[in-house]
Amino acid sequence: MVAAAAEVSTAATASSSPPAEEGERRDESESDGEMAGLAAVLDFDMLCASVALSAERRKAGAALAGAAGDCGGGGGGVQRMWEGDVVLDCLDDRRIALETSCCPCYRFGKNMRRANLGSCFLQGMVYCILLAAVLISLIAFSVTRHHIYLYMGIGSVLLIAIYTGYFRRRIRKQFNIRGTESSLDDCVLHLICPCCTLCQEARTLEMNNVQCGVWHGRGDTICLGSNGAGNKAFAALNKASLVPVKSPGLCGMDRSSSAADEQQPLVPPDQLEQV
Structure with a gap:
């Protein structure tokens, strides 16, 4: 009887172990799939970030090159001209x-x-x-x-x-x-x-x-300690004009009004006759 009971328990354990092993394998495969998906997402994010960073670097380099060209005098597509004619404008300054x-x-x-x-x-x-x-x-x-x-x-x-x-x-x-x-x-x-x-x-x-x-x-012309006629003319042309501006009166409850303003009607008589 004891031997029979041992055989029955062994058979039950053997019959119950395959489903447990299958569950563990399924969990492991799911975890491996999740890790692989996470790694793929991280790789894609890193690729997008590297592409965006390289594009920003190219834009920054182009902007710096354009600024250096403008400041250095190259000007890129900016076509400049001489100031005045050789002979006719010789006495401008x-x-x-x-x-x-x-x-x-x-x-x-x-x-x-x-x-x-x-x-x-x-x-x-x-x-x-x-x-x-x-x-x-x-x-x-x-x-x-x-x-x-x-x-x-x-x-x-x-x-x-x-x-x-x-x-x-x-x-x-x-x-x-x-x-x-x-x-x-x-x-x-x-x-x-x-x-x-x-x-x-x-x-x-x-x-x-x-x-x-x-x-x-x-x-952004800067006059460097020169008092020539050309600089004086340039300063006269660029002199700011001063326009006097009268500040409006204060709109408050305690504003003092003259007698003429108090006697003046709010609606003109012509409009009253039309009404």
């Missing part, structure tokens, strides 16, 4: 015209310093040496009548035109100023009328507040 006529070396050096194309002293010294070579050659030719000095003077003049024309072209390219692709026009302008051409370059750089190669534009 008399201070610049006087500096260019009396000391073109100093004016050229200041232009190069504003455009960040070299030191003012170095560029002015080079221009001064070339001018001195022209003057010495002409004086030597007038004294000795040797044609070699005349050729040296002509060569020095051409060298000045090429040198200044090269830097005029660099200014045009740096700030995207309208002009031809060739440097020949710039050299010809400095050869025919060097003072007027220097005046145009100086007007463009000063009126647009170019400092250390950065084109600030007319909107």
